[in-house]
Amino acid sequence: MTTDRRPLAVLTSRVRVEERLLLAELRKRDIEFEQVDTRAVTFSLDGAASLPYRGALSREISHTRNAYASRLLEHAGVPVVNSSRVINLCGDKLLTALALREGGLPTPRALVGLVPDSVLDALDGFGYPAVVKPLTGSWGRMGARLRDHEMAEAVFEHRAALPGPQHQITYVQEYVDKPDRDIKAYVLGGEVVGAIYKISETNWRTNTALGGRTEVCPLTDDLVKLLTATAEVIGEGVLGVDVIEDRDGRMYVNEVNHTPEFHGAIEVLGTDLVGAYVDYVVGLLDERDAA
Known part of the structure; x- marks a missing residue:
């Protein structure tokens, strides 16, 4: 066990059941930590070495804040679980699918257009029903099951009106x-x-x-x-x-x-998932300190 008593930074904004359970587990083990609200923190690129953290556990719910905060901490020499590379990869459903396919893993058939209109005609040959998803997001929000051409046309019309260039990237999977x-x-x-x-x-x-x-x-x-x-x-x-x-x-x-919810899992699994989570984070930091 390490003798490093610097605190663990726990990145949060909205604190859900998962974050409350993890914080309670850290307190139970007398692990020093500082809860860092990503909406309030600033980082000095010139004073990187001054950060007082042994490592960071990121439970930030915003993908954008999560990605940038983790990368800024890494720049300062603070290891983060999960790393910015994993956060950026998993936070984008299309990039995840590409990595999985390149790794030879089975994924649903998919179709991508850089604007919604480009996908509409192609979907007739791809086949219905199909599922359109936002590139980032969770809980199934902004996903839609497209039953036919008419429905796809209506959904894509709404997507085309959404602000931000990422909303225009239209990622469609077969409905399994x-x-x-x-x-x-x-x-x-x-x-x-x-x-x-x-x-x-x-x-x-x-x-x-x-x-x-x-x-x-x-x-x-x-x-x-x-x-x-x-x-x-x-x-x-x-x-x-x-x-x-x-x-x-x-x-x-x-x-x-990359920031999984697990409150529904711990109710039925019968295993100490929270304890295993903290064991993993602390063990990873111990290994790094010992290297």
Whole structure:
């Protein structure tokens, strides 16, 4: 165990159940930490060495603030979990999909246009139903299941009117016919620590934020192999991996979350996911100090 008593920076803005649980675990272990609100902190590029932190645990909910805060801390020599590289990769669904495909992992078929209109005609050959997603975001927000050309035309018209160039990038996946459930798995440093089913009989989006319920998902050899390979592609860190099964049991990696929620998982898994999270972060910093 390290003798470094410098505090751990915990990056937050909105404090959810997950952040409260992690902070409580740090207090229980007498681990020195400072909760850093990313909306209030500033960084001096010239005074980088003055930052008093041993490391940082990022639980910032804003992708943009998360990416920049983690990179600024790294510039100052402060290691961050997760790293800015992992945050930038996982925070963009298209970049994640490209990395997974380049790693040879199964992902849903996809179609991308740099403006919404360019995708509309191509979708007729791609096939309906399909799902359009924002490049960044969580909880299934701003995603839509497109049933036909007419519906796609209406949705793309609204997307074209959204401000910001990133909204114009139109990322469409095939709709995978699934058994009313998705898999959410938790991988810490390449080790699979648990998985749950997110289930909804009434909504094609199974997110717990939208009313989905959770059950334990068995860790089969095939699932563990897929999750381990996903972590190898994405990189070292705390990852929430979303997997979709089709009706024949084929599995596809859908998304990878770099700041995963887990309150629904700890209610059913029966494992100390919060403790494992803190063990991983502290162990990573100990290894760095010992190197």
